[in-house]
Amino acid sequence: MARRWIALAVPAIALAAGLFIPPLVSRSVVADDEVVRWTMVDVSEGDRQGDAHLIEFATTTVLIDTGLEDLARSRLLPVLEQRDVSRIDHLFISHAHRDHYGGLIVLADSGVELGTVYFHKPDPAICKREVPWGCDAAEIDRYTSALRERGVRFGDAVNGMAVDVGSTASLTVLYAYDGGPGSPLRNIDVNDTSLIMRLDVGDVSALFTGDLNRKFGTFLASADLELRSRRLLKVPHHGAEGVAPNEFFAAVDPDYAFVPAPRTLWCSERSQRVRGWLSEQDVRTYVNGLHGDVTIELLPGQPVSISTHSRGACEKQQAKRQ
Numbered sequence: 001m002a003r004r005w006i007a008l009a010v011p012a013i014a015l016a017a018g019l020f021i022p023p024l025v026s027r028s029v030v031a032d033d034e035v036v037r038w039t040m041v042d043v044s045e046g047d048r049q050g051d052a053h054l055i056e057f058a059t060t061t062v063l064i065d066t067g068l069e070d071l072a073r074s075r076l077l078p079v080l081e082q083r084d085v086s087r088i089d090h091l092f093i094s095h096a097h098r099d100h101y102g103g104l105i106v107l108a109d110s111g112v113e114l115g116t117v118y119f120h121k122p123d124p125a126i127c128k129r130e131v132p133w134g135c136d137a138a139e140i141d142r143y144t145s146a147l148r149e150r151g152v153r154f155g156d157a158v159n160g161m162a163v164d165v166g167s168t169a170s171l172t173v174l175y176a177y178d179g180g181p182g183s184p185l186r187n188i189d190v191n192d193t194s195l196i197m198r199l200d201v202g203d204v205s206a207l208f209t210g211d212l213n214r215k216f217g218t219f220l221a222s223a224d225l226e227l228r229s230r231r232l233l234k235v236p237h238h239g240a241e242g243v244a245p246n247e248f249f250a251a252v253d254p255d256y257a258f259v260p261a262p263r264t265l266w267c268s269e270r271s272q273r274v275r276g277w278l279s280e281q282d283v284r285t286y287v288n289g290l291h292g293d294v295t296i297e298l299l300p301g302q303p304v305s306i307s308t309h310s311r312g313a314c315e316k317q318q319a320k321r322q
Contacts, residue, residue, distance in 0.1 A: 033058040036169050036201045036298040039083075040234070042288040042309075043067025043075045043103075044262035049238040050099040051260045052076050053208065055199065056083065057165045062090045063107075064197065064208055065100040072103020077110055079293060089115040090163055094210030095194040096121050096135045104143050108150050118157040119144060122193040123180030135190045157195055168300060169201045174226055177216075185219055191237060192216035198230065202300030206232035207252060209244070213237060217244025221251040228253060232296065232304075235259045235278075239271040239287075246277050256284050256306070258296075263289030267314035275314075290314075 036057055043050035043066075050067030052075075066072045091114055093101045101119065108114055119140070121127070127135035144154065161173040175196040177183040185192070194210025207230040212220075217236070220227055221244070233254035237243035238261040257278050259266060266275070266287045278285050286294045292309030 034168055034299060036199070038199070038206065038296045038298070039079060040258050040260055040286070040288060040294045040296075041067070041076050041079050042260075042293050043071040044238075044260065044265075044288050045071055045075075046262060047264050048099070049240075049261050049265055050102075051094070051210070051238075052103070053234065053260075054079065054083070054085070055165075055171070056085070057169060060089045060165045061085055061087060062092070062163065062165065062171060063088045064092045064195075065094055065210075066091075066103030066107060068099050068102040069106055072106045076103055077106065077112075080110075080112060085112065087113040087115065091115070091117045092157060092195060092197070093117070093119040094197075094208070095190055096127060096140055097190060097211065098136070098139070100210070101140070101143065105146055108147055108152060114147075114152050116153050116155040117147060118155050118195075120157050120176060120193065120195050121178065122190050123178045123183075126179045126188065126190055126193065130190055169199065169298070172198050172200075174198055174224075175220075184223075185216055188215050189213060191242070194236070196220070198226070199298075201298035202302075204232065204298055204304060205230050206234065206296075206298075207254075208234045209236035211237040212244045212248070213242050214245055217248040221245065221247040224251075227251050231255045233257050235274065239266055239274040240268075241270045241273060243274060246273070249274075249277055249281075254283055256296075256304075257286070258294060259285065259287040261287055261289055263287070263312065263314075266290065 039054045041052040041054055043052045050071055051065035052067045053064040055062040067076055127137045157173050157176045159176050163171040165171050173195060177193060179188045179193050191211035191213040192215050194212050197208040199206040228251055230252045233252050235257050239259045265271060266289050290312035295307045297305040
């Protein structure tokens with residue numbers, strides 16, 4: 001598969017060292033309010049994984065998932081404070097697992113104003129099959145009730161929904177199935193009900209995939225042209241097995257992959273297939289457990305800028321480089 005490298009505005013040596021050098025685009029020429037900044041916040045710790053993706057537009061702020069409660073408090077809130085984020089206009093919960101919604105109450109009580117929350121819930125029968133280890137309908141009801149008591153407004157994420165993020169970019173909900181009547185596939189798990197969202201900035205796009213698993217991932221790989229040639233991919237299911245098949249990754253054909261996973265998970269056998277595929281296809285890969293917070297800056301017509309807080313590799317990779 002031929003790679004379509006996107007020029008980086010960060011020298012390769014600096015990128016390898018995990019250092020951030022300002023993009024080669026002059027900020028005196030390009031207004032800061034034209035930049036779209038996506039941060040894959042590191043809400044993983046030890047053996048626990050989580051997702052939290054902060055997307056800052058000129059006049060709008062979007063958050064996709066929050067991570068677990070304690071990690072939202074210790075990892076996500078400091079990033080919001082550092083970025084001077086006082087309002088999240090649109091907050092999407094990709095699916096009903098705690099490592100994606102656990103920080104909702106923490107956010108609501110932090111002083112950050114919440115606009116609209118889109119909590120994507122599965123069909124009740126699907127949730128019931130995962131009690132007590134996965135989906136917890138009673139807990140979800142407690143969370144949503146607590147947010148309503150705090151005056152938070154809820155909305156419904158639906159197929160084809162365009163999120164209002166201004167004129168320089170677009171954010172679209174491609175799929176919002178719950179696994180119930182009307183879904184193209186039945187008998188799927190909660191992970192496969194994940195929202196599939198696409199961010200477009202100029203000719204660069206990013207695909208957000210929640211915890212998309214094998215069954216619905218296989219369906220999308222064979223059925224959906226909207227997935228193809230998405231240059232930036234948020235790897236589903238923390239890169240761990242059960243994740244969408246290689247055919248899905250080939251259909252997306254990314255240049256860069258971003259994995260919200262701790263080092264212990266990413267370097268384990270559970271992630272071996274995804275690690276191998278990305279390596280074989282020469283996809284540049286960033287992992288929270290290796291790189292900390294990862295920030296991607298997108299500007300129409302300009303190179304992509306990627307910065308990390310640290311660098312690392314799995315032990316075998318380190319040994320090979322030595």
